[in-house]
Amino acid sequence: MDAPRPLPPRDEMVAAMLACDAAYEGVFITAVRTTGIYCRPTCTARKPLPRNVDFYPTCAEAAAAGFRPCLRCRPLEAVDAPPAWIAPLLEAVEREPHRAWTQADVRDLGLAPERVRAWFRQHRGSSFSAHVRARRLGLALDRLREGAGLDDVAADTGYASLSGFRDAFRRRYGVPPGRAATPHRAVHRVLATPLGPMLALAEPRGLVLLEFTDRPALPRELHALEARHGYVASEGGHPHLDHVERELAAYFAGELDAFTCPLHAPGTPFDRAVWDALRAVPHGGTTTYGELAGRIGRPTAARAVAAANGRNRLAIVIPCHRVIGRDGQLVGYGGGLPRKARLLALERSVRDRRDDAPSRQLALC
Template identity: 55%
Template structure:
């Protein structure tokens, strides 16, 4: 599974979309105004700035890290938390008829520009729409084989005319041959939208295995490790754990949830799991240091090792490594980027303050 950086539309097209308030580009880019220090959705109804005073960002957090504030009128952080209507309609159509082979002509008939769709999927899923469809069909085939279905039937149902073509595509996607599926564990993934940009969630039958921001530099390496070291076959799909984390994450960002109940499964070394267990104990709205965690583990001189295990955490927000700061109070590193770390700490601090005010 290869996750690539987002590719923004041409500058002239983004300027046009901004000036015309083209809502079709919701979720594709954000407009930041240099003279006001505010960033907006493409369809914002506020007075439009001069094009020379504007710059564009693929994600809301990128605009925030550049020093821009969210517009109070169009609320771009809320927009970042949902897929645009035209994408949601398409995803519902795919769920209703998973065997349909979508062509560019069919997309255009639905009012969807294929190039725009390609860019949105590359940004939010790390692959094109058609690649996602192929991967989704192969994921359905994987589930069928895992449940005892024949490889021949799986290949035919997936739309492949030759068994060899199916085997090649299957092995390229899952790093195993169809015949070895019985000895592997399917790891289903879905994209989640959040105010800090898109995330990817992965879960198997025992629980949630991964929750990361799609632009995390180490994400590709983490997924390859899950495939090669732990034998997972990664495929798009849904299960109860993915549905639960989507609901709980939305509540967290709304300031209405302080802990997560979704079951977890954490492949890793014994020491890493010890560190992750301590991360789980850090109270909501509070912070600690690498040295303090090392002391709790009886290894006061192991701050560096704790930091390394902290960085190997695959469950952003759930295992709250954003609550670990430097001994001098600095934010230090964070796999999702320091602007996101600062945002999460502000979110939790504000929620705690509101709770305390309501208590008096």
């Protein structure tokens, strides 16, 4: 049986609860003794008095203590995971992305258009029709980059006129479709994890970005991918996104200690050398900036290594969370130190369980 997961200091958890700090998603659960309800740290319900709150590492432990889940923040559901009721519509759009979806089509799936519209506004920041348009234009960009003719792409994408297609394409990507060979399309998806939602971007060469959506540097990273590396992003399906989604689920379940999803990480030769060295740090292990500098043959470049570490856009799969201070203390992490501590604790528990397995087998012999 795994050892109980350590919690942050109580004062820290109280402050995170009062601030609805998303960096503590998956780190602790709040349980209110006066109501008998347990919640996420980010629950938007009226905050209880701290003296009435207990903290637990997991929902299961809060439930075992007699608390029931909050109906507002739904702590048993993954953050930002699409609810089951809208899944048939999302799957239908993926099957027929070029279809001109109407309200009647939505009703035929047993859904209320008003409810669908509200969900997309709240969780995707756009209407359902805008989501479908973006999906179609993303596929159009792919076809244009492959050399398909403009007239054929416009017709196949469902536009009645070439001028309408040109206008929609320019609004979406900032360039006319005749220059579509310049940008690289990256497909994005929000992935639900126990530590909060992560934004993933992929292109044919591999996964380009994987970051917690509340990371302060995320807008800057997205801008750099667009301005320096020529990427335009649109929502949609991609095998690399499916791959990393499966591997993240296995990782958090303690069933995977090495990611195999293809990666494409644009950066300087020095950056890539640091990232390669990070990937060589074993699951369940840690390193320091000085040790990384030595591994790449630049023993005096610890500060430059730290800067390259901070430029890593592929959280978890390029494990910058495994870097600690020379004194063994946790040092900065873009996703927040609570998440870093949780990731290291997860990996240590998997390592310890794996290391204990041979001794248990010997004991049974």
